[in-house]
Amino acid sequence: MKYVDEFRQQKLARQLADAIRHEADRGREYHLMEFCGGHTHAIFRYGVQDLMPDNVRFVHGPGCPVCVLPIGRIDEAIHLVEAHDVILCTYGDLLRVPASGRKSLIRVKAAGGDVRMVYSTQDALRIARENPDREVVFFAIGFETTTPPSAVALRQAKAEGLSNFSLFCNHVLTPAAIQNILESPEVRELGSVSIHGFFGPSHVSSIIGSRPYEYFAQEFQRPVVIAGFEPLDVMQSALMLIRQLNEGRYVVENEYTRVVSREGNCKAQQLVAETFELRRSFEWRGLGQVPYSALKIKQDYASLDAERRFSIPVSQAKDVKGCECPAILRGAKRPTDCKLFGTVCTPDNPMGSCMVSSEGACAAYWSYGRFRQSNKKSA
Incomplete structure (x- = not known):
C-alpha cells in the first residue's frame, strides 16, 4: 500500500490546503464540479471539503452510469426477464435500483426471474456457453471505462457462434454529458447551478485520454483538470483549477499523469469503434434526452443486439415522487435538499439511484455521515 499511502500524507495535505487558502481570491467564488462519483466519495471519506476555504465549493455531478440510467431502461x-424468459446478467449495483411500480431487478429475481449478478462480461459469456438452450442477455452499462470489455464480448460471441448470447447496450459518453451541463446551466424544473471548473473523470480518461475535453475548455471557457482518486490528487487538482481561474486560463491539465495520457488507450478505442456507433439521442436521468451521448451496436453485430433480437416496448417511466436524484445529478441540489433523504430513502430502502450506487452522491453523504452536519462547503 506504500504507493497509495504517498497520496494520503497528512503533512502534504495541510501544505496543499494552505496553498489553496493563500491562492483562492476571497473576492470570488470557485464552484468546481467533480463529474465522477469516485471523486465525490474521496472528498467525503477524507474530509477534503473541510480543508477548503468557504469560497471553494465542490459541486457533485452525474456520478456514475448507474445513477444516470433512466428508470425506463430498467x-x-x-x-426481457418477465416476457422473454431470458437469463439476465448484470453488475451488482443495478440490482437494487428502483424501477416502475417499486420493482427492481432483485425483486424480479426474488419472484423467480433468472437474474444473475456477474463481475465481468466473461462471466456472462460463460453462462451462455453453459446454457445453450436459454437466451442470455448481458445488461451492458457504463461510461467509456467499461465499454471495451463489452466490445470484446461481442467479438468473442461472434467468433464462437454463441447464438444464444446478446447484449442490451446502455453505454454512455461523458463528453456529451459535460457539454449538456454547460449548455443548459438553468433547468426550470430542477434549479440552476454555477460551474467554474471541472475535475475530469479518471478511469474514463484512461481510455479516451485528455484530448476530448479540450473543446469544452476552449468553447465554454471552463478549465478542466484530470484528477486521480486519492485525496492529494483531488486537492492538487483543485489548486490547479484555482490557478487557471485566477490567471484567466481555460485549458485541460492532467494531474493524473501516472495513468492518463493525451491520446488515451488507442487499442481500446479501436475495439469500441469496430463494434459500436453513436445513437442519435439517449435519455439520461437528470439531463433528459442528450444528442449523440450513447452507443449502439453496429450492424455487423446486429444478431447480438438484444434490442434487435427481442420486442421491447419503450418505457416512459418517471422517477419516484419527491426524489431529487435528477437535480442532484445536475449539481443543482445536494442530497440533504431532498425531503426523502435519510427518512424514507436509506441504503436499506433506496428511492433513487443516487442512494443505491456505490458511487452516488446520496450514498456518499450517508456513508460518511456528512448529512448529520451543517455543511456549507458542498454544493
Whole structure:
C-alpha cells in the first residue's frame, strides 16, 4: 500500500490546503464540479471539503452510469426477464435500483426471474456457453471505462457462434454529458447551478485520454483538470483549477499523469469503434434526452443486439415522487435538499439511484455521515 499511502500524507495535505487558502481570491467564488462519483466519495471519506476555504465549493455531478440510467431502461430489462424468459446478467449495483411500480431487478429475481449478478462480461459469456438452450442477455452499462470489455464480448460471441448470447447496450459518453451541463446551466424544473471548473473523470480518461475535453475548455471557457482518486490528487487538482481561474486560463491539465495520457488507450478505442456507433439521442436521468451521448451496436453485430433480437416496448417511466436524484445529478441540489433523504430513502430502502450506487452522491453523504452536519462547503 506504500504507493497509495504517498497520496494520503497528512503533512502534504495541510501544505496543499494552505496553498489553496493563500491562492483562492476571497473576492470570488470557485464552484468546481467533480463529474465522477469516485471523486465525490474521496472528498467525503477524507474530509477534503473541510480543508477548503468557504469560497471553494465542490459541486457533485452525474456520478456514475448507474445513477444516470433512466428508470425506463430498467423497466425494459425487467421486460426481457418477465416476457422473454431470458437469463439476465448484470453488475451488482443495478440490482437494487428502483424501477416502475417499486420493482427492481432483485425483486424480479426474488419472484423467480433468472437474474444473475456477474463481475465481468466473461462471466456472462460463460453462462451462455453453459446454457445453450436459454437466451442470455448481458445488461451492458457504463461510461467509456467499461465499454471495451463489452466490445470484446461481442467479438468473442461472434467468433464462437454463441447464438444464444446478446447484449442490451446502455453505454454512455461523458463528453456529451459535460457539454449538456454547460449548455443548459438553468433547468426550470430542477434549479440552476454555477460551474467554474471541472475535475475530469479518471478511469474514463484512461481510455479516451485528455484530448476530448479540450473543446469544452476552449468553447465554454471552463478549465478542466484530470484528477486521480486519492485525496492529494483531488486537492492538487483543485489548486490547479484555482490557478487557471485566477490567471484567466481555460485549458485541460492532467494531474493524473501516472495513468492518463493525451491520446488515451488507442487499442481500446479501436475495439469500441469496430463494434459500436453513436445513437442519435439517449435519455439520461437528470439531463433528459442528450444528442449523440450513447452507443449502439453496429450492424455487423446486429444478431447480438438484444434490442434487435427481442420486442421491447419503450418505457416512459418517471422517477419516484419527491426524489431529487435528477437535480442532484445536475449539481443543482445536494442530497440533504431532498425531503426523502435519510427518512424514507436509506441504503436499506433506496428511492433513487443516487442512494443505491456505490458511487452516488446520496450514498456518499450517508456513508460518511456528512448529512448529520451543517455543511456549507458542498454544493
